[in-house]
Amino acid sequence: MGYEQEYSEASFWSKARQTAKKAGKKVIYSALLLYxxxxxxxxxxxxxxAIYGALGYFVSVIDFIPDVTPFVGYxxxxxxLAIALSVCAAYxxxxxxxxxxxxxxxxxxKEALTVDGTLERFRK
Known part of the structure; x- marks a missing residue:
């Protein structure tokens, strides 16, 4: 299954908004960078x-680890998303x-960017 076929702008924004708090800052920030x-x-x-494939995986209901699984679902x-970011980092x-x-x-x-410092690496 090609996950890029799962991607649409509407499905991305819907999933990102609905799952922002549950998925967490790192997942959402990575998805936003790619978008x-x-x-x-x-x-x-x-x-x-490559990015559409990663975002398609993010919005897809078919996951290796179901998103409803506590703590590890995302x-x-x-x-x-991290693999896609590393492949496309130049852009x-x-x-x-x-x-x-x-x-x-x-x-x-605003505290989202400084809570644990891990997102700061994307500032460079």
């Missing part, structure tokens, strides 16, 4: 395809990071 990277005209088609999603620029941080702050509050 905004696809919006850049400079991002090549191959990178967008670990597989985070892993897939994640400061504008993408800023948009993702702003949306993250909308949903989690």
């Amino acid at each position: 905004y990277t696809t919006r850049r005209p400079e991002t090549p088609r191959w990178a967008k395809t 670990a597989d999603d985070l892993g897939v 994640v620029n400061e504008e993408v990071r800023q948009k993702a941080r702003e949306k993250l702050c909308d949903w989690f509050g």
Whole structure:
């Protein structure tokens, strides 16, 4: 199953909004970084395809670890998103990071970027 076929902008925003608190900051921030990277005209088609596959996995109801599983339900999603981020990192620029941080702050509050410091690495 190609997860990129599971992706749509509407399904992404619906899943991200509905699961933001349950999925957590790291998962949502990673997904937002990828989403905004696809919006850049400079991002090549191959990178967008990889990102759509990762975001498709995120929005899909078929998961390796079901999202309803307490504590670890989004670990597989985070892993897939992290792989896509590492493959497409060259296309994640400061504008993408800023948009993702702003949306993250909308949903989690300003402290979302400094609570544990792990999101700070995406600022560079």
